[in-house]
Amino acid sequence: MLASEIFAAIVGARHVHTDARTCAYFSRDIFFWDPAETVVAVVAPADAAQVAAVLAATAEVGTPVTVRGGGMSYTGGYVPTAPGTVMIDLRRLNRVREINEVDQYVAVEAGASWESVTAALTNTGLRTSISGPYSGSVSTVGGALSQGVVDEMTGVLALEVALANGSLVRTGSAARHDHPSPFFRNFGPDLTGLFIGDGGTLGVKTAATLALEPVPVAKQHASFAFETFPAITRAMIGCSRLRLPSRIMGLDPKKSQNAPRVGFKSAIETVAKVALASNKLSGGLRDAFSMAAAGRNFMEGVKWSLHITAEGASEAAADAAIDAYRAACLLEGREIPNLLPIALGAKPFSVRGFLGPQGERWVPTNAVLPPSRAEEASAKVLEFFAARRERMQAHGIWESYMLGARPGFVLIEPSFYWPDEVSALHLDHLDAATAARFKNHGASLDARRCVLEMRRDLIELFASLGAAHVQLARAYRYQSRLDPATQQLWHRVRDALDPDRRLNRTNLDG
Ligand SMILES: Cc1cc2nc3c(=O)[nH]c(=O)nc-3n(C[C@H](O)[C@H](O)[C@H](O)COP(=O)(O)OP(=O)(O)OC[C@H]3O[C@@H](n4cnc5c(N)ncnc54)[C@H](O)[C@@H]3O)c2cc1C
Secondary structure, three states: OOHHHHHHHHHOHHHEEOOHHHHHHHOOOOOOOOOOOOOOEEEOOOOHHHHHHHHHHHHHHOOOEEEEOOOOOOOOOOOOOOOOOEEEEOOOOOOEEEEEOOOOEEEEEOOOEHHHHHHHOOOOOEEEOOOOOHHHHOOEHHHHHHHOOOOOHHHEEEEEEEOOOOOEEEOHHHHOOOOOOOOOOOOOOOHHHHHOOOOOOOOEEEEEEEEEEEOOOEEEEEEEEEOOHHHHHHHHHHHHHHOOOEEEEEEOHHHHHHOOOOOOHHHHHHHHHHHHHHOOOOHHHHHHHHHHHOOOOOOOOOOEEEEEEEEEOOHHHHHHHHHHHHHHHOOOOEEEOOHHHHHHHHOOOOOHHHEOOOOOEEEEOOEEEOHHHHHHHHHHHHHHHHHHHHHHHHHOOEEEEEEEEEOOEEEEEEEEEEOOOOOHHHHHOOOHHHHHHHOOOOOOHHHHHHHHHHHHHHHHHHHHOOOEOOOOOOOOOOHHHOOHHHHHHHHHHHHHHOOOOOEOOOOOOO
16 A cells, blocks of 8 residues: 555545645745755644554654644754655644643643633633743644743643654653543653653654643733843843743844834734723823824834733732832833733734744744843844844844743844745735735845854854753754763663654754
């Protein structure tokens, strides 16, 4: 039997695609990876048993396999690297299996989007303790857990994983053969943690159980403006040390100006209209909301900006938390209208930011830094771009940053933007009017090559500053950065689970 017939017997012929167009579409992520292989088949199983059966079938002949969730990554994680690779498309595994309000967990299939999980929890008064990436309207639970997100991963209680040999395993207390229940992660060694951030190299996640927590009773929002990158970085370091439950997002001058006009435009307008109708606003805040409702930029003149949502089990706790942040930020910053964090809370997911305002291509590079090195990093990153300014301008390339602070680390994430063709993957996730505006952009291979090279240099700069990374896949170095004994351990773990290196084979190899 042909391989495609074997897959068709498992998942149904309608769910196996071997045509050139589909194979090419599924072989490229949000960034370009030229030259790259193309998968020979895209197979879309309906459940965990079918995923395991597909893996067992590929194991028999040693076929390389790549795995795709929502496809919203840009580090080459699911882009094939060997001829004859088969892709497993997980988006049909999108069911919520169980919402357990007593034991406070939700068990979902790995191909469910974060937005669909959030929607399933409406009216329960509960939410997942992991908030999911901004791309969560499209990206999946399995994708984020495989990439590793900048969030507290203790919120993953258990996983169900199909291994390369076709067996299906469970982790945590869900792994018991009697009374299995996914309520406790640390039943024995942390096998759940083994698969988090593995880049899909150790198995295919088919389901995950996420911890639930009560939606906080109270929230307070505040925004602050800073004149320089080092100044906002010092404020983020102060915020990181507070270790309070919160969501913190920092923007550079370009993003401070673009966010209200592009990324958060519709959310801000909606929030502003609701707030104005409530008649509870006064003074400067009312003016800012009126401007936003009219589609005007309420962040005019703001350079670096920090947007904070503090949460509490009571109004008093949220007030105390936001006051602590205010004290940290007002050392060098000034307070500005807080529309952006309110809008972000109201509309936490969007993929519009995967292109610039005029449809420029986009690729971010993350650095997770210890607070002690963050200020130095901010200065070095500014130098990095200043030294390349002329070359960047020659190709129409520009940079913009997203920043973050969490307990124990600071996130610096510069993005490159450049003029280039827009891919079918982008077009599929844009509204019709925006897609029509961008679809005829021409390819700019020189600019793309230049971005690729500068991004590599930027990653090396971050490495020299002691940064860790998420979304490793093929863009960041992992195994070569490990000390020799740990490197050997990593290879032994990988050999034990996938001795032929068939799954996402080159991920984490750098
Ligand atoms: C606009 C935008 C905003 C973003 N914001 C964020 C953000 O806030 N935080 C953040 O961390 N990232 C962000 N990202 C990056 C990316 O979307 C996330 O990393 C996301 O979690 C990827 O999920 P996905 O389902 O799209 O995975 P994919 O892109 O499909 O896959 C990512 C990797 O995981 C592997 N994989 C996928 N599913 C499985 C599975 N079930 N089992 C094993 N391996 C699997 C793939 O092989 C690949 O290596 C953003 C991207 C965009 C476009």
